Amino acid sequence: MIEHITSSQEDYLEAILLIQKEKKVVRVKDIAEYFIVKGSTVNETLNNLKKRGYIIQEKYGYIELTQKGTRIARNVYRKHTLLTKFIQNILGVSAKTAEDDACKIEHHLSKETLDNILHFIEFTDRELKRKYDIKKNFHEYIHTKLDSK
Amino acid sequence: MIEHITSSQEDYLEAILLIQKEKKVVRVKDIAEYFIVKGSTVNETLNNLKKRGYIIQEKYGYIELTQKGTRIARNVYRKHTLLTKFIQNILGVSAKTAEDDACKIEHHLSKETLDNILHFIEFTDRELKRKYDIKKNFHEYIHTKLDSK
DNA sequence: TAATAAAGTTAGGGAACCCTAATAATAATT
DNA sequence: AATTATTATTAGGGTTCCCTAACTTTATTA
Incomplete structure (x- = not known):
């Protein structure tokens, strides 16, 4: 077995x-x-x-x-949620695709990368938001780029 | 077949x-x-x-x-390289782990997400580097966080 | 309640990956 | 060149994941 x-x-x-x-x-x-x-x-x-x-x-x-x-289920779910948030909010990917991608890669990422993603989310959420509004800038950038294709 | x-x-x-x-x-x-x-x-x-x-x-x-x-090989290689760069340079993950993770997830990400990662890299590389030095800031942050564990 | 519908299980098969052991072919060395 | 060592191939097994078809059990409803 x-x-x-x-x-x-x-x-x-x-x-x-x-x-x-x-x-x-x-x-x-x-x-x-x-x-x-x-x-x-x-x-x-x-x-x-x-x-x-x-x-x-x-x-x-x-x-x-x-x-x-x-x-195990909770652990997988936690990773899943984290990744979805990252792909959607930070990378600016659509909700459905973010969800799908997260589901597919959640099993394959090392703890180190997941930790760094978590920190990235925390960092952009808490530290950068007021300082530089990077998320906003980035999303505007991404959407301009994609729309012009 | x-x-x-x-x-x-x-x-x-x-x-x-x-x-x-x-x-x-x-x-x-x-x-x-x-x-x-x-x-x-x-x-x-x-x-x-x-x-x-x-x-x-x-x-x-x-x-x-x-x-x-x-x-196909070139296509996979391109994705692989892109992802490694992203995980290593943007997320601040060690070279070896970034390489491993990239290899594992390269097949599972949608075109949309890969495109956005590419744009993210371009964006942080070209636009933000001088303006806010976000990569430097982020890496300092990450390393402080991780070292203190 | 008896008959029909829906859901769960079992049996049998296929494809992808991975292994060990045995065999065939090629390379290297004496 | 002949022997040995290295590589490649074949045969036979095992696990996961997915399917169809047949069958059993549970639910529904006429």
Whole structure:
């Protein structure tokens, strides 16, 4: 048996957390719709996650995160949110694309880079805002550039 | 047969381009060392790339990119370089980590985000450098923050 | 409640990646 | 040139992720 968790499996845990927040209970069908895959695919991954103690699910029943699963889900969600904010607010990318990109790269960035992104956000938010209005300048610049294409 | 090229396959093409630049000829062994995988694994992927016309290789011979393969390799390399520069110079991440992260996420970012990163680099390089010295400020800030941990 | 609909599970297959072990071919060395 | 060492290839296995089709269980509703 494999000990290591994959990016896809982390995404499943995050999805379960998000669906739980919104719909109270989580079903195979919800996850299948979330990732736009078939139920049988979800089932397979869930069995894997079950085996390793990240989720609990009775046969034909609802899906729940264990403590272990919740910890990972929250962690992924935090990174996801951070990255989305960065890509959207700092880089000036549209909300939808920022969300998509964040989701794809959240598993692949080192702690060092994530920390620096966090600091970048904090820095631009708190320090630079009044001093130079860099975000405003940058966004104006970006939009001018892109619109003129 | 599948038409779509995977991230890993794109990385192979880029690696072949880089090895070619440095060593004139590209062998299975070079690629295996580059990715730290076994020769048999490389062989398998190369067969796939051959079938689809991205590379040419005679049995037991050197590996060469086709036009089609070169186009993709250069494209990946360009993205890779751009991202490394961004992560290293703008975010202030160490060279090695920036390189690693760039390699991992280069396949997953939308054109929109990449364009904005490019503009960000251009913007900070050309416009802000004299005006506010933001890069310098930011790096000082980051390093103070990180050192104090 | 019985019949239909919806959701979950199982079985069987395919593609990408990765490995080990065995074999074939090429390179290097004595 | 013949032997040894290095490289490349093939064969056989394993995991993840995704699918279709068949089947079971749970929900709905007539």
